[in-house]
Amino acid sequence: MKYTFDFASLQEYWPEFLRGALMTLEMTAIATVLGMVIGVLCAIGRRGKRPWLAALCGAYVEVVRNTPYLIQIFFIFFGLASAGLKLPIFAAAILTMVFNVGAYTAEIVRAGMDTIHPGQIEAAEALGLSVPQIYWDVILRPSLERVYPSLTGQFVLMMLSSSVTSQISAEELTGVANSVQSESFRSFETFIVVAVLYFLMAMLLKFAFFLVGQAMFPRRRRLGTPL
Amino acid sequence: MGGSFTINHFLYLLQGVGWTIVLSALAFALGGVAGFGVMLLRTARSALLRRISFLYVQLIQGTPLLILLFVVYFGLGVVGIELPPLLAAGVSLMVYCSAFLGEIWRGCVESVPRTQWEASEGLALTRWQTLVDVILPQAARIATPPTVGFLVQVLKSTSLASVVGFVELTRAAQVVNNSLFTPFLVFGIAGVLYFALCYPLSRWSRSLERKLNVGRRQAA
Numbered sequence: 001m002k003y004t005f006d007f008a009s010l011q012e013y014w015p016e017f018l019r020g021a022l023m024t025l026e027m028t029a030i031a032t033v034l035g036m037v038i039g040v041l042c043a044i045g046r047r048g049k050r051p052w053l054a055a056l057c058g059a060y061v062e063v064v065r066n067t068p069y070l071i072q073i074f075f076i077f078f079g080l081a082s083a084g085l086k087l088p089i090f091a092a093a094i095l096t097m098v099f100n101v102g103a104y105t106a107e108i109v110r111a112g113m114d115t116i117h118p119g120q121i122e123a124a125e126a127l128g129l130s131v132p133q134i135y136w137d138v139i140l141r142p143s144l145e146r147v148y149p150s151l152t153g154q155f156v157l158m159m160l161s162s163s164v165t166s167q168i169s170a171e172e173l174t175g176v177a178n179s180v181q182s183e184s185f186r187s188f189e190t191f192i193v194v195a196v197l198y199f200l201m202a203m204l205l206k207f208a209f210f211l212v213g214q215a216m217f218p219r220r221r222r223l224g225t226p227l
Numbered sequence: 228m229g230g231s232f233t234i235n236h237f238l239y240l241l242q243g244v245g246w247t248i249v250l251s252a253l254a255f256a257l258g259g260v261a262g263f264g265v266m267l268l269r270t271a272r273s274a275l276l277r278r279i280s281f282l283y284v285q286l287i288q289g290t291p292l293l294i295l296l297f298v299v300y301f302g303l304g305v306v307g308i309e310l311p312p313l314l315a316a317g318v319s320l321m322v323y324c325s326a327f328l329g330e331i332w333r334g335c336v337e338s339v340p341r342t343q344w345e346a347s348e349g350l351a352l353t354r355w356q357t358l359v360d361v362i363l364p365q366a367a368r369i370a371t372p373p374t375v376g377f378l379v380q381v382l383k384s385t386s387l388a389s390v391v392g393f394v395e396l397t398r399a400a401q402v403v404n405n406s407l408f409t410p411f412l413v414f415g416i417a418g419v420l421y422f423a424l425c426y427p428l429s430r431w432s433r434s435l436e437r438k439l440n441v442g443r444r445q446a447a
Contacts, residue, residue: 003306066379066425067418068386070397075418078410163291167390174293187301195290195298202289 007189013180020176021197027090027172028159028205031097035158036151038098039105044135046110057106064103070164072096077168093165093172101158108150112143145217152209156202163198173197232412236403243399244420250385250395253317255378258324265329270336272354280329287326293387295319300391316388323384327377335370336362372439375432379425386421396420 045057064072073096080087087095116139124138144151166174177194181187214221268280287295299322300315310318339362347357389398400417404410 062426062429063418063422066383066429067421068383068397070386070389071400071414071418071421074397074401074404074410075414078404079414082408082410160289160291163293164387166293174291177294177297181301188298188305191294191298191302195294198291198294199286199289 003188005189006186007193009184009186010180010189010193013184016176016180017173017193017197020171020173021201023170023176024159024162024172025201025205027094027097027162027165027170028155030094031101031158031162032155034094034098035101035105035155038102039109040140042102042106043109043113046106047113061103061106064100065107069096069100069161070167072100073164073168089168089170092168093162093170096165097158097162100161101154104154104158105151108147108154109143111150112147113139115146116143145220148213148217148220152206152213155209156205159201159205160198173201230407232403232407232409236407236413237416239403240396240399240416240420243394243396243417244424246393247382247385247395247421247424250313250316250320250388250393251378251382253313254320254324254385255381257317257321258328258381261321261325262328262332265325266332266336269329269333284326284330287322288330292319292323292384293390295323296387296391312388312391312393315391316385316393320381320384320388324377324381327380328374331373331377332366332370335366335373338369339365368439372432372436375428375435379428379432382425382428383421 042057042060045053046061048054073093076096076099077087077092080092120138121134124134129138162172163174165172166178169175173194177190181190184190265280265284268276269284271277271280296316296319299319300310300312303310303315343361343365344357347361352360385395386397388395389401392398394402396417400413404413407413
């Protein structure tokens with residue numbers, strides 16, 4: 001069978017694609033910041049001295065990492081709705097993204113913290129640094145510098161998997177693609193265009209993270225390697 | 228609406244588990260074969276082949292699996308190749324797996340010391356003999372933990388096949404939920420079932436990693 005590609009008919013939908021792409025980036029940006037906070041707190045909780053908190057954080061990480069994102073979305077979104085809490089879709093989508101990426105971040109940050117030699121922490125204690133100082137200057141900053149590539153890789157993956165939030169009708173890029181293809185009947189072309197857009201967004205995000213890394217870790221910039 | 232969660236609903240979910248496993252196995256087997264090819268290309272001597280396969284990996288890793296699934300399912304349907312949901316999901320997961328596994332395995336092959344290649348060349352082994360008899364047995368050891376870890380990823384990814392109407396565990400849970408509307412319970416059970424599949428694999432992957440790192444393990 002012959003099939004003629006017709007990308008031209010998608011031209012009128014260009015503003016909508018753009019809106020969807022921006023929405024995806026916006027969701028990613030918010031979820032990255034919040035996920036980072038949750039992840040760091042959770043990683044600290046797992047190292048802490050309170051066994052119940054460590055167990056709780058550990059359980060959270062394992063549960064999220066061993067169940068599909070789609071199930072998490074349905075559980076949170078429909079679950080909360082059935083419990084009477086109707087979140088706006090945008091907020092619900094971000095909530096699920098944060099819930100998901102927080103656990104992956106926690107695991108990566110924890111791996112980074114494990115690379116800090118105990119002697120460093122003992123030395124900091126001997127110098128009389130306060131606990132927040134030790135956590136920030138001795139543990140967190142060097143370990144974040146070491147795991148920065150895997151962290152940012154995880155955030156790029158999260159941007160890609162945010163496409164799944166279209167299943168609860170979030171109007172991000174994939175959601176837009178679904179409505180465009182049902183209007184234009186050009187599903188093949190639509191999804192090819194969207195695939196290319198996602199690819200470009202992934203490249204853009206990687207580049208942005210690279211720049212942020214250069215600004216945040218001057219030592220990495222000068223030496224070209226982490227610690 | 229109405230009724231409560233009965234044993235029949237649970238059996239229906241279990242049937243979904245079966246299809247999830249079938250789809251995962253299919254994706255992993257096909258993706259493994261294709262991934263092996265990708266690995267060969269990524270480590271090929273021709274720079275052109277390396278560059279093309281690099282682009283392929285970047286492209287697949289840079290697009291969401293969901294979009295890949297839509298391209299295969301709707302796209303090929305429009306072109307006139309009507310794929311049943313199982314095959315459409317299998318094909319897109321295969322492509323997805325091939326890019327990730329190919330890249331994982333490339334890393335493992337390249338982590339085998341260069342001198343092994345040189346020594347094999349000194350012994351007049353062909354490139355294929357070197358790969359099969361010298362490099363791969365060593366690389367396979369390194370490759371096992373991340374490959375098992377990726378299997379967890381595959382299992383979770385099969386949940387996306389639900390959007391093209393393939394009745395695996397997630398779709399089954401949706402169907403049950405639509406008739407009962409008890410999302411916490413139904414998706415909770417589905418989550419537990421996924422967890423029961425994935426967690427042992429995660430643990431296995433981690434213990435393999437520990438065994439492999441025995442020489443470099445830190446006395447903490």
